[in-house]
Structures are given as C-alpha cells and as structure tokens.
Amino acid sequence: MVVAVLGGTGKLGLGLVHRLARAKYQVIVGSRDPDKARGVASVVSDETGGLVKGEANLEAAGLADMIIAALPVAGMRDVLAGLGEATRGKVVIDTSVDMANMPGQIDCAGVRVRSILEDVRATAAFQTIPAAVARSQGTAADCHVFVFGDDPEACRATVDLAGALGFDAVVSGALSDAWMSESITRMLIGLNIRYKKRSIGMRLVGL
Ligand SMILES: NC(=O)c1ccc[n+]([C@@H]2O[C@H](COP(=O)([O-])OP(=O)(O)OC[C@H]3O[C@@H](n4cnc5c(N)ncnc54)[C@H](OP(=O)(O)O)[C@@H]3O)[C@@H](O)[C@H]2O)c1
Numbered sequence: 001m002v003v004a005v006l007g008g009t010g011k012l013g014l015g016l017v018h019r020l021a022r023a024k025y026q027v028i029v030g031s032r033d034p035d036k037a038r039g040v041a042s043v044v045s046d047e048t049g050g051l052v053k054g055e056a057n058l059e060a061a062g063l064a065d066m067i068i069a070a071l072p073v074a075g076m077r078d079v080l081a082g083l084g085e086a087t088r089g090k091v092v093i094d095t096s097v098d099m100a101n102m103p104g105q106i107d108c109a110g111v112r113v114r115s116i117l118e119d120v121r122a123t124a125a126f127q128t129i130p131a132a133v134a135r136s137q138g139t140a141a142d143c144h145v146f147v148f149g150d151d152p153e154a155c156r157a158t159v160d161l162a163g164a165l166g167f168d169a170v171v172s173g174a175l176s177d178a179w180m181s182e183s184i185t186r187m188l189i190g191l192n193i194r195y196k197k198r199s200i201g202m203r204l205v206g207l
Contacts, residue, residue: 003161004064006030006057006071006079009040012095012126013070015134017041019165021050022139028053030060032079062086066093066157068126069113073098080116088119091154093161094178095126097185108179110148123149123158124178125169127185132198138166143201145169148178170204 003020007013008029020027021044029044029052031037037054045052054060061067061083071079073096080087094113103109110124125147126134133141145162147169149155155171162169173180184202191200 001066002026002028002064003066003068004028004030004055004060005068006060008054008060008068008070009036010070010072011131012129012134013068014040014044015131015136016068016070016095016126016165017044017052018048018135019139021045021048021052023164023166024050025164026051028055028060028063030055030057032057034059058083058086061090064090066091066161067120068093068095070095070126072096073100073112076112077116080113084117084119087117090120091151091157092117092120092122093126093158094122094124096124097127097182099186099189103179103182105176105179108176109182110175110178114175121149121151121154122175123147123151123154124175124181125158125162127178127181128188128202129167130188130192130199130201133201136199140166141201142203143167144204146172146181146184148173148175148181150175168203170207 041054
C-alpha cells in the first residue's frame with residue numbers, strides 16, 4: 001500500500017510519515033517543493049529504514065493508493081485544487097483544524113477537502129493527535145484517533161491505517177460532524193499551553 005502525505009514536510013505530517021515508514025508502508029512525502037520533499041524523505045528513510053520518497057504534491061497524490069492531507073486550512077485550496085485526476089476515487093484523510101474560524105457542519109475537516117475534490121472518499125482524522133505524539137518513537141500511542149466520514153469503507157480504511165500506526169481509532173460520526181474533533185483540538189491546545197506540555201491528547205474510557 002502506497003500512502004502519500006501531502007504536507008508531509010510539516011509538523012504533524014512528518015510524524016505520520018515516520019510512523020508510516022516504521023509500519024512498512026511505502027510512503028511518499030508530498031510538498032509544494034519536490035526538492036524539499038526528497039530531502040525530508042531521505043532523512044526519514046535513513047532513520048527508519050523504510051521505503052520513503054519525496055515528490056511534488058500532484059505526483060505524490062497520483063502515485064498513492066491512499067492520501068493524508070496534512071495541510072494548513074489557509075493553504076489547502078491552493079494545494080488540492082489541481083489534484084482532481086490524481087485523487088479520483090481515493091480515500092483522502094483530512095487532518096486539518098481551523099484555528100482562525102469556529103468550524104461548523106458546512107465547513108469542517110473532511111468537508112473542506114470534499115468541497116475542493118468532489119470525487120474523493122473523504123474522511124477526517126488525527127485532529128486530536130498532537131504532532132509531538134505522532135512524532136514520538138514508540139509504536140503504540142495512548143491517544144484515540146477520532147474518524148469521521150460518510151463512506152463506511154473509507155472510514156474502515158482510515159481506522160485500519162490509524163491502527164497500523166499505533167493508534168486506537170473509533171468511527172465517531174458523519175463527515176459533517178468533524179467540527180467536534182476540531183473543537184476538542186482547540187481545548188487540547190489550550191491544555192498543552194496551560195500545563196506547559198506538548199503531548200496532551202485524548203483517550204476514551206469504557207469502550
Ligand atoms: N501540528 C499539530 O500538532 C497538529 C495536530 C493535529 C492536526 N493538525 C492540523 O494538521 C494540519 C497540518 O498541521 P501542521 O502543524 O503539520 O502544519 P504546518 O507544519 O504548518 O504545515 C504543513 C505543511 O503544509 C505546507 N504548507 C504550509 N503553509 C502552506 C500554505 N500556505 N499553502 C500550502 N501549503 C502550505 C508545508 O509544506 P511544503 O512547504 O513542503 O509544501 C508545510 O510543511 C493543519 O491543518 C493542522 O491544523 C496539526
């Protein structure tokens with residue numbers, strides 16, 4: 001399975017790239033700058049022994065079976081707008097959190113991706129996973145991943161991927177419910193600041 005991480009050079013994306021490589025996925029780091037992507041891929045490949053290469057976002061998306069969009073909300077449209085054919089029919093996992101506007105059902109993670117790329121099978125996940133947790137060396141992570149989506153197979157694929165990366169994942173609602181995850185993330189960021197931590201995440205009990 002080939003997984004592309006668009007924005008895989010960034011804080012969260014890089015952590016996921018490391019985890020994917022350690023879990024023996026073929027990984028493609030996507031970037032606006034293919035040289036930057038290749039540089040990052042080479043470092044991760046050396047560190048993990050995994051199959052990691054770097055490409056421009058368009059090529060990365062085209063080569064992938066599954067795509068993680070680890071992009072800031074502000075730059076997402078610019079990156080995704082040209083990727084229609086390369087992403088058609090694929091599962092695209094949106095990790096985004098809108099820190100500038102309060103998200104709602106018509107403009108939340110996953111819905112944002114689907115509004116740009118109409119023919120993808122969008123899910124939203126990893127919102128509540130701090131980059132420091134994604135980047136941590138241990139395989140298993142203590143946090144739950146909340147998965148949102150309207151396509152049951154895409155949700156299952158997202159849960160399976162998160163599981164392979166060491167997270168317990170739960171399908172938590174429809175795509176338009178992903179604003180809830182974004183709201184929790186705002187709280188977690190506040191807690192990390194208040195308690196001077198970087199890895200406060202969330203774990204469900206009683207499942
Ligand atoms: N950081 C976290 O702890 C965390 C946790 C959960 C969810 N998230 C969410 O996940 C997404 C990625 O977060 P992040 O912290 O990893 O972001 P980031 O490091 O700021 O950016 C990720 C990558 O996106 C590309 N990028 C940056 N600005 C861009 C722009 N204006 N237009 C297009 N591309 C741009 C860059 O890649 P290139 O320069 O290589 O193209 C960058 O390395 C965000 O939506 C964030 O809210 C973050």
